[in-house]
Amino acid sequence: MAYSFPEEVLEHVFSFLSSDRDRNAVSLVCKSWYDIERWCRRRIFVGNCYAVSPEIVIRRFPELRAVEMKGKPHFADFNLVPEGWGAYAYPWIAAMAEAYPFLEEIKLKRMVVTDESLELISKSYKNFKVLVLTSCEGFTTDGLASIAANCRHLRELDLRESEVEDLSGHWLSHFPDSCTSLVSLNMSCLGSEVSFSALERLVARSPNLRTLRLNRAVPLERLANLIRRAPQLVELGTGAYSAEIRSDTFSNLADAFSACKQLKTLSGFWDVVPSYLPAMYSVCSGITSLNLSYAAIPSSDLVKLINQCQNLQRLWVLDYIEDSGLDALAASCKGLQELRVFPSDPFGAEPNVPLTEQGLVSVSEGCPKLESVLYFCRQMSNAALIAIAKNRPNFIRFRLCIIDPQAPDYLTLEPLDTGFGAIVENCKELRRLSMTGLLTDRVFKYIGSHAKKLEMLSVAFAGDSDLGLHHVLSGCDSLRKLEIRDCPFGDKALLANAAKLETMRSLWMSSCFVSFGACKLLAQKMPRLNVEVIDERGPPESRPEGCSVERVYVYRTVDSRQRLDRPDFVWTLDEDSSLRYS
């Protein structure tokens, strides 16, 4: 009985629940628990900023301390979402500035953040601690200066891969001398040089600093001094890793590294001069995560480095590693959990390095804990995929990108259906899958039948007919995000599975065969979905209804109003199918 427990007791019990799922479950037990829970919820994650409005969030959760939110769909990373589409952070920041004076954390991904927003953050929240902007854009280093200057208790400033307009490096100098609370600073995406003395002083007065990711403009000669001031570092991102070969520079660096007993993660490594890599060897045995994806290092040097890192769990690397390097990886790093191999020459038609499917097969054989892979290569075979699937039934993320998107099995010239079929059939815990290559409707049938835990699927240039899409929508019970480009999927499958879309976060389809008429019908039938037609050719009504739309983005939402911040190339469809556009 709810009344036999005082609220405070229940609150205390609930405070041990950190997962959103648990909290959501608790809030459904009864009205009184709903009420108690909403008052004591401190963290919230919004997977799609348009799924709910700031007002609704604020009304339900009056005492939040941490907000994490995502904006644009994933394909925005590849320029498939036109600029100006939306995902503006400002309305959220402004609403929360009023409602949550004690807010401490804001984490945004793929959103448009302006200097205004940053300034508002820096001035509205007295206890602001954590700002993480992943793949965001729209702000300049002036906005960073506001954050640096005004957030007295700042712990984390992390600008992962955001597009920042770099006016100058002066922003860093805005951290007051009294600021000693920094735990994490990631400025790796910035271009300009910051004042090195300001940086050194900042690092020196931050005893809790655990993560420091420098930008390319910090030369190698400066690195030793910085590291020396922060031997407690756990994660380090170097700047440019090149300098004239000089023994004093080398020994300086090696000494500095050897003092860092806690170092677990290394990244950065622009412009690597391989002779300087051995300076790091003293820390390699403790390294669990290594990001060399910007480093053009020849395979032999990579192998030497990797052989030092026996406890490696995560490796991001360019395809310069070659098949032979991956063989060495498989032999040395038995604890490897995640591998990402990026293309050094993504637009070249011919292979520039000897990296093939063999490398992935080796790693899948040699690394029993491997569960997450992102692999770019130029050829693949069903046999290889089947081998990989049999070797590693514990995959949870499998993303394969063959540079030629419709490449068949290079040995048999058949579609890669059976290969990917083996992956989904063997890897029963698979949560994320991206496929490329010549693929027919059959692969989707396999996915629909087997990939019961699949949450996110990315498809490009695949399938033959609506049946493909239908298999996925009707079979993948756990599907949350589906993104499709350039596939012959159209209205039938979409409409036949309209109800499924409400169980998912979102569906993205671009350059497919979805007609405007179908979009209208879908919007009509499913009032809790927003159906956005994103088309730069002008109003959809100016074309026949059967004409395909350029892009359609469907997502569930509890915000019943239409988006007010739509640009002129986005049309959202009302329940009565009347067209709304700005």
Place this chain on the structure above:
Amino acid sequence: MSAPLLGVGGDEYQNNITLLSSPTSLESVCQNGSELKERNYMGLSDCSSVDSSAKSSTSDYSCCGLNLKATELRLGPPGSLSLGRGLECCPESSTAIDEKLLFPLHPLKALVTGNKRVFSDAMNGTSEGKHVSASEVDTMLSPRPSLKPSVKASKEVSAAHQTKVKEAVYKAAVLEMPHAPTESRPGHIAATNNDASAPATKAQVVGWPPVRQFRKNNLTTTSKNNDEVDGKASNGASFVKVSMDGAPYLRKVDLITYSAYQGLSSALEKMFSCFTIGQYGSHGAPGAEMMNESKLKDLLNGSEYVLTYEDKDGDWMLVGDVPWEMFIDTCKRLRIMKSSDAIGLAPRAVQKNQGKK
């Protein structure tokens, strides 16, 4: 790999091709083919009688009346939603919409129960349309704008024109009745029908390969250090932001897709015309001068706006002063600014240079 997975492929195709010609054996269809079955997630549709058997397992290919569902989906008044119409008995309709619906390049895998007559009728319906439209294909560019950079220029082609291309190609592809899946690929459609250089342009498909801009930018400089490649990076795209004074948001253009200033300037005119047209009212009326480039062109060539860019050194220059190749290397962003604000920039040489190009 277990036999079923491997063995299914060939048979399926055979069965379905025969289905087309003799629409009699429902059972064979149901056993071997897979079809669209609406999943009753929300208890919204009442096809429980038909659904119940299908619900047990996804591999149980019992036939389910897609068309029943389709009938339910049709909420709009008859005639306004030709989708519904297309799925019901309208054998003679050969409107673009029906034909689009009938798109499956792959012969119908038993999308029907009891209504398969509809599909085969509808298929027959398309055959009339096929011949007419197939001829249109040859005159068109690739219908898949994202596959060819030159098709970006085809945005100058009217929207309706482009639509026709897409539909024409579908019909033509249906004509092909491919038995190998290859030909039904969108990219290969273009190849089959146009002899266009679709394969050669894959390297420049928008957003392909899926490497983030951030990474691409870093690679350019990395590869420059390692091997000189024509002086220009093998980077397939060069997106720069374009802002216009007074416009609520900015756009991005890929400079590499244009071969000269003219192409860039027309593209920008298209992109930003809506902002200036807004001043003239009639923004949303269908068929109105949404894309009235001439008005914007007047504005641009007249004295109201100038196109400027920021170069690698951070200086703002007037566009058109340097050779095109140099321009795309050095341009970091573009701005359409009011002439009145452009005082103090390099001497106005825009028209002069455009004349040269």
